Amino acid sequence: MGRYILKRLALIVPTLFGIMLVNFIIVQFAPGGPVEQALADAAGFGVSSTAAASSASLGPSGDGGYTGASGLNPELVARLEKQFGFDKPAHERFALMMWNYLRLDFGDSYFQDRAVVDLVLERLPVSVSLGLWSLLLIYAISIPLGIAKAVREGQRFDVWSSAVIFTAYAIPGFLFAILLIVLFAGGSYLDWFPLRGLTSENFDDLSPLAKVGDYLWHLALPLTALTIGGFATLTMLTKNSFLEELNKQFVLTARAKGLTERRVLYGHVFRNAMLIVIAGFPAAFVGILFTGALLIEVIFQLDGIGLLGYEAVVKRDYAILFGTLFSFTLIGLIMQLIGDLTYVLVDPRIDFEGRGQ
Numbered sequence: 001m002g003r004y005i006l007k008r009l010a011l012i013v014p015t016l017f018g019i020m021l022v023n024f025i026i027v028q029f030a031p032g033g034p035v036e037q038a039l040a041d042a043a044g045f046g047v048s049s050t051a052a053a054s055s056a057s058l059g060p061s062g063d064g065g066y067t068g069a070s071g072l073n074p075e076l077v078a079r080l081e082k083q084f085g086f087d088k089p090a091h092e093r094f095a096l097m098m099w100n101y102l103r104l105d106f107g108d109s110y111f112q113d114r115a116v117v118d119l120v121l122e123r124l125p126v127s128v129s130l131g132l133w134s135l136l137l138i139y140a141i142s143i144p145l146g147i148a149k150a151v152r153e154g155q156r157f158d159v160w161s162s163a164v165i166f167t168a169y170a171i172p173g174f175l176f177a178i179l180l181i182v183l184f185a186g187g188s189y190l191d192w193f194p195l196r197g198l199t200s201e202n203f204d205d206l207s208p209l210a211k212v213g214d215y216l217w218h219l220a221l222p223l224t225a226l227t228i229g230g231f232a233t234l235t236m237l238t239k240n241s242f243l244e245e246l247n248k249q250f251v252l253t254a255r256a257k258g259l260t261e262r263r264v265l266y267g268h269v270f271r272n273a274m275l276i277v278i279a280g281f282p283a284a285f286v287g288i289l290f291t292g293a294l295l296i297e298v299i300f301q302l303d304g305i306g307l308l309g310y311e312a313v314v315k316r317d318y319a320i321l322f323g324t325l326f327s328f329t330l331i332g333l334i335m336q337l338i339g340d341l342t343y344v345l346v347d348p349r350i351d352f353e354g355r356g357q
Helices: 002-029 034-043 047-057 074-083 090-102 116-151 156-170 173-184 208-246 249-256 261-273 275-279 281-292 294-299 305-315 318-346
Strands: none
Touching: 002 090, 002 318, 090 318, 116 156, 116 208, 116 281, 116 294, 116 305, 116 318, 156 208, 173 208, 173 294, 208 261, 208 275, 208 294, 249 261, 261 275, 281 318, 294 305, 305 318
């Protein structure tokens, strides 16, 4: 097992390098950039004119050279390019960026004048809170529901619950979020829940019990949107996993010995069926933390990683974009390894080294 872990750790380096390189190349061809954004802001046009500023400041070859056609001072353009590091060729910028990242130096935000690490650490608790609670709710709903569907395969409960599950799966989580706002957050009907944030303005003045209530009150709608949009896949995975185990020979043997159905289900089937479900928890947490909650954070104006990334994209703040991309890609790769190790913990019979992994 130790050799397998070392091999997977060694693969993290080229995988991480490749992901960063592909994204860096894509960004080079994307219209606009921090220099163009700063020029648009300086001209008083804001984000909407980033593309216009980009076309005005780029030379005929598209290499970022100033043509003078826009009437902007060439010295201003040169100063901005040096400030953002765009006075160097692309390969030098990439090499310098990766060298800094290897030393865990993610630089400063272009437009917020703060260290990227500080911004991420400030926003991370919100995303972790949202992701962890929603994932716990999804597992708490999906596992019992999936088991119940497997035991009642083909019955009325299975048919009707499948209709609900597939409906929830077909509708994106952000549409549920908008619907919840319209219905319960003062959109058009009821005004029961707050529209944005995780705490009220007077949160610091509340008692400990009131703080918990205020936190859960703000968390209700975002959690509901994430849970509705995320429990369908895990429910069907749990059901199919249990159905596969229930049809195996050892289950027939256990039943022939006179064991109760409950003893067969939870004493013999449960561990094997739950292997893939439990082992997928680390990867599922990373997925819902860094991707699934992005639109939810934007819709409910939650100051988490998703909203930070959205703001960075709008402002073309590459320091935040690439810094968070590097960090979360590294975390994701490590969590994949932890997921594989979880398989072994759940079922020691699994041997990755013996399979030549």
